[in-house]
Amino acid sequence: MQRISIDPITRLEGHGKIEIFLNDAGGVENCYFQIPELRGFEKFCEGRPADQVPQIVSRICGV
Amino acid sequence: MSKLKLASYWAAACGGCDVATLDIHEKIVDVAAVADIVFWPIAVDFKYADVEGYEDGFIDVCLFHGAIRNSEGEHIAKLLRKKSKVMVAFGSCAISGGIPGLANFKQKDDIFYRVYIESQSTQNPQKVYPQTHYAVPEGVLDLPEFYKDVKSLSDVVDVDYYMPGCPPTSAQIWAVIGVIASGALPPKGAFVGCENQTLCNTCTRAKTDKKVKKFYQPYQIITDPEKCLLEQGLTCMGPVTRAGCSNQCISANHPCTGCYGPVEGVIDQGAKYISALASVVDADSPDEADRIISEIADPAGLFYRYGLPGSLLRRAK
Amino acid sequence: MAKTKFEPKIIGFLCNWCSYGGADLAGVSRLQYPPNVRIIRLMCSGRVDPQFVFKALSDGADGVLVAG
Ligand code: SF4
Numbered sequence A: 001m002q003r004i005s006i007d008p009i010t011r012l013e014g015h016g017k018i019e020i021f022l023n024d025a026g027g028v029e030n031c032y033f034q035i036p037e038l039r040g041f042e043k044f045c046e047g048r049p050a051d052q053v054p055q056i057v058s059r060i061c062g063v
Numbered sequence B: 001m002s003k004l005k006l007a008s009y010w011a012a013a014c015g016g017c018d019v020a021t022l023d024i025h026e027k028i029v030d031v032a033a034v035a036d037i038v039f040w041p042i043a044v045d046f047k048y049a050d051v052e053g054y055e056d057g058f059i060d061v062c063l064f065h066g067a068i069r070n071s072e073g074e075h076i077a078k079l080l081r082k083k084s085k086v087m088v089a090f091g092s093c094a095i096s097g098g099i100p101g102l103a104n105f106k107q108k109d110d111i112f113y114r115v116y117i118e119s120q121s122t123q124n125p126q127k128v129y130p131q132t133h134y135a136v137p138e139g140v141l142d143l144p145e146f147y148k149d150v151k152s153l154s155d156v157v158d159v160d161y162y163m164p165g166c167p168p169t170s171a172q173i174w175a176v177i178g179v180i181a182s183g184a185l186p187p188k189g190a191f192v193g194c195e196n197q198t199l200c201n202t203c204t205r206a207k208t209d210k211k212v213k214k215f216y217q218p219y220q221i222i223t224d225p226e227k228c229l230l231e232q233g234l235t236c237m238g239p240v241t242r243a244g245c246s247n248q249c250i251s252a253n254h255p256c257t258g259c260y261g262p263v264e265g266v267i268d269q270g271a272k273y274i275s276a277l278a279s280v281v282d283a284d285s286p287d288e289a290d291r292i293i294s295e296i297a298d299p300a301g302l303f304y305r306y307g308l309p310g311s312l313l314r315r316a317k
Numbered sequence C: 001m002a003k004t005k006f007e008p009k010i011i012g013f014l015c016n017w018c019s020y021g022g023a024d025l026a027g028v029s030r031l032q033y034p035p036n037v038r039i040i041r042l043m044c045s046g047r048v049d050p051q052f053v054f055k056a057l058s059d060g061a062d063g064v065l066v067a068g
């Protein structure tokens, strides 16, 4: 089985990679899309004053 | 003269630093005239494997955005360090952890639980967490290891220059690119694209006696656009923040939250701000001082908004 | 393993004119005080910067004493 890694995927915001597995006939056997990133805004916004949250979450994606 | 080889990367970042760079607009064409971009995930299609193939020191300047959040960030930082003559920590994430560094107020397990189990938009009845290695019928898939702590770039590699801001302003980025292209590099360790004075020093608002009897949240008062915001009871971080952003927030009548980081000689912006506040609180008794100070909402989250991992505190216990 | 008594390391920031003078006088008068306090003399306790306190604690001090 042959493996093609597209790492990183480019020209978009964020991190991603794609693993493609080819079977012996050269066709795509399976394909996995992975996101190798997490920052945890869901957790670290907890406890911050509500009016500050827009300033913080604007740094989820600056694109 | 051969063209400058330029790389840019984002670890735990938001892409805002990349966009601020692109916001130099048509001048990007001038950049292309003096520099070849050899790696820049947001804009051009080079892969990690291409970078691995470069000779050591092949890249002249690497602009590194983002904090070090996981093993991939550290790995790529080390790879780019090896391949680059000059490494620039670009933006507050790379310098001191930035906004993603707020995660150091929380624990890794709690972050995973919130994100992968508890959050309202998650459906994960089998409670599956990401694994660093996972066997699928076709082979093994890998994911980076999520570290316990967010780190700054200089925690993992040697850094030559620091360019503060969240993000740095496009005007400053353009000026710094000019310096790099001219080859007149400042001494190692320098902060570039900023000034060596506090924001207050450059602020044109009227400053009189700083005597604060009550602190407000920005939504609680309508401020006088001519007067110092701190004097009006808003926690403006100007006294402990490096100038260089063209006073963006304070010009828009919003207190500075400190994104350009501390001025030279200060290692802990938050601690310095405690000091600054102590000198403006106008209390006649310890009880009154307590009352005034307790009105500041989420002081830790504000004083360390952009720099908890790079501070003396580093993280909450 | 024998139990060792916890001996805290305390960094004391003392004002030259009062508390440091007092500590000095204690020494001259041969009054003993525990060696746990490591004294740093300042010209005024108003010189104490919160950074000093954070630095002391992050470098391993168990407590910080500011006297003046
Ligand atoms: S420094 Fe700010 S703008 Fe730059 S990547 Fe980090 S969060 Fe985004």
Ligand code: SF4
Pocket: B199, B200, B201, B203, B204, B205, B207, B227, B228, B229, B230, B231, B236, B237, B238, B239, B250, B256
């Ligand atoms: S505290 Fe803020 S508003 Fe006041 S002088 Fe400083 S920067 Fe200007």
Ligand code: SF4
Pocket: B166, B199, B241, B242, B245, B246, B247, B248, B249, B250, B255, B256, B257, B258, B259, B260, B261
């Ligand atoms: S005013 Fe403060 S928070 Fe706003 S851009 Fe300038 S340094 Fe950053």
